[in-house]
Amino acid sequence: xxxxxxxxxxxxxxxxxxxxxxxxxxxxxxxxxxxxxxxxxxxxxxxxxxxxxxxxxxxxxxxxxxxxxxxxxxxxxxxxxxxxxxxxxxxxxxxxxxxxxxxxxxxxxxxxxxxxxxxxxxxxxxxxxxxxxxxxxxxxxxxxxxxxxxxxxxxxxxxxxxxxxxxxxxxxxxxxxxxxxxxxxxxxxxxxxxxxxxxxxxxxxxxxxxxxxxxxxxxxxxxxxxxxxxxxxxxxxxxxxxxxxxxxxxxxxxxxxxxxxxxxxxxxxxxxxxxx
Amino acid sequence: xxxxxxxxxxxxxxxxxxxxxxxxxxxxxxxxxxxxxxxxxxxxxxxxxxxxxxxxxxxxxxxxxxxxxxxxxxxxxxxxxxxxxxxxxxxxxxxxxxxxxxxxxxxxxxxxxxxxxxxxxxxxxxxxxxxxxxxxxxxxxxxxxxxxxxxxxxxxxxxxxxxxxxxxxxxxxxxxxxxxxxxxxxxxxxxxxxxxxxxxxx
Numbered sequence: 001x002x003x004x005x006x007x008x009x010x011x012x013x014x015x016x017x018x019x020x021x022x023x024x025x026x027x028x029x030x031x032x033x034x035x036x037x038x039x040x041x042x043x044x045x046x047x048x049x050x051x052x053x054x055x056x057x058x059x060x061x062x063x064x065x066x067x068x069x070x071x072x073x074x075x076x077x078x079x080x081x082x083x084x085x086x087x088x089x090x091x092x093x094x095x096x097x098x099x100x101x102x103x104x105x106x107x108x109x110x111x112x113x114x115x116x117x118x119x120x121x122x123x124x125x126x127x128x129x130x131x132x133x134x135x136x137x138x139x140x141x142x143x144x145x146x147x148x149x150x151x152x153x154x155x156x157x158x159x160x161x162x163x164x165x166x167x168x169x170x171x172x173x174x175x176x177x178x179x180x181x182x183x184x185x186x187x188x189x190x191x192x193x194x195x196x197x198x199x200x201x202x203x204x205x206x207x208x209x210x211x212x213x214x215x216x217x218x219x220x221x222x223x224x225x226x227x228x229x230x231x232x233x234x235x236x237x238x239x240x241x242x243x244x245x246x247x248x249x250x251x252x253x254x255x256x257x258x259x260x261x262x263x264x265x266x267x268x269x270x271x272x273x274x275x276x
Numbered sequence: 277x278x279x280x281x282x283x284x285x286x287x288x289x290x291x292x293x294x295x296x297x298x299x300x301x302x303x304x305x306x307x308x309x310x311x312x313x314x315x316x317x318x319x320x321x322x323x324x325x326x327x328x329x330x331x332x333x334x335x336x337x338x339x340x341x342x343x344x345x346x347x348x349x350x351x352x353x354x355x356x357x358x359x360x361x362x363x364x365x366x367x368x369x370x371x372x373x374x375x376x377x378x379x380x381x382x383x384x385x386x387x388x389x390x391x392x393x394x395x396x397x398x399x400x401x402x403x404x405x406x407x408x409x410x411x412x413x414x415x416x417x418x419x420x421x422x423x424x425x426x427x428x429x430x431x432x433x434x435x436x437x438x439x440x441x442x443x444x445x446x447x448x449x450x451x452x453x454x455x456x457x458x459x460x461x462x463x464x465x466x467x468x469x470x471x472x473x474x475x476x477x478x
Contacts, residue, residue, distance in 0.1 A: 052471030073304030
């Protein structure tokens with residue numbers, strides 16, 4: 001305490017900062033501050049107010065932090081254990097993610113499986129094996145689902161990239177920049193973010209680095225759109241469009257999507273040759 | 277009750293050799309505490325649960341770098357605090373505000389109505405709690421983390437600085453600003469008798 005006005009030795013009031021440190025037992029000269037407090041009603045009142053504030057924090061906290069069940073630690077372990085262990089199937093296990101989204105993820109996976117099986121049956125291909133679904137089939141389901149996801153993201157970003165920033169029907173106030181309603185794009189972006197995370201984790205575990213990086217980049221831009229206001233200014237729209245353009249994200253989606261489709265085509269050709 | 281019997285170091289050593297069962301015991305030992313820490317910084321259950329999981333995954337990946345200079349618990353606290361700061365920061369970047377209270381929670385008025393205090397006192401208590409929660413939700417991620425670590429976890433300022441990678445002075449300023457914001461939030465209640473007379477004079 002070198003500032004004379006802040007130094008109790010000089011008869012100045014104790015600063016709020018020092019009173020806070022005193023409260024936490026970290027004041028540099030606690031005896032000097034205590035001595036000042038004994039003779040200074042103003043500083044004593046300030047100290048009492050700080051103490052009451054911190055007690056109020058405790059009171060607010062007491063009912064605020066929700067309890068976890070006794071088995072919470074075991075639950076945490078069950079959720080993270082698949083991500084800690086290695087092994088060939090590890091990447092297919094669902095990642096630790098918000099439990100609110102587990103339901104969505106489960107629904108998504110069931111839909112993917114149902115869609116895949118329906119497609120197989122409708123093509124009058126050989127009878128489905130009755131055993132558990134194979135590793136290859138799982139890979140294909142995820143790969144095909146990712147292709148669809150990328151196509152939806154591409155379509156949405158292309159729409160944003162082509163928005164002209166002219167206000168919708170509302171008359172423009174003189175001198176104010178027109179707003180652009182992106183509320184529907186925002187909702188679509190939020191859906192794509194939730195699904196994209198599942199695919200990104202899967203790609204990561206499959207060692208599909210290019211796909212993972214693309215999905216990560218895509219997630220960032222989609223998250224920004226999902227959290228944007230429903231109506232953005234023309235400048236904000238241009239900033240998003242510039243980001244899409246600068247990063248060449250549409251081009252990358254097209255390139256990766258094309259690679260995925262090509263791999264699927266080659267696989268089918270190979271499977272066909274084996275069948276012959 | 278702890279399954280480690282005070283011998284955490286041996287469980288950590290076993291976990292470092294790849295013993296999954298030993299790491300499982302460490303996870304079960306520290307999950308509750310980390311959840312409370314994460315909840316206080318992040319402000320909601322969902323993020324807090326994610327933070328706990330990510331903390332253990334990061335710790336598992338970094339076990340080789342754990343050097344015994346800090347206790348294992350302090351090391352986990354450091355990882356969890358930074359993870360929580362990142363989560364709050366990302367959420368703020370996304371334009372989200374930390375909710376002071378889950379709308380599904382029981383109304384604090386209902387909780388306090390069961391006490392024996394008079395109606396005015398109860399109302400004041402409700403308002404104090406509401407204002408503190410609101411002020412907490414408006415702290416910056418670093419202010420919130422530094423304050424939680426000092427106030428609730430009782431970590432020293434030097435420890436907090438090391439955990440959050442802040443200088444000692446920056447850590448102090450985070451804590452000062454946090455307390456100041458809460459004090460300012462409660463100041464309007466002085467006209468209604470807060471803090472109580474006994475507290476003012478003690």
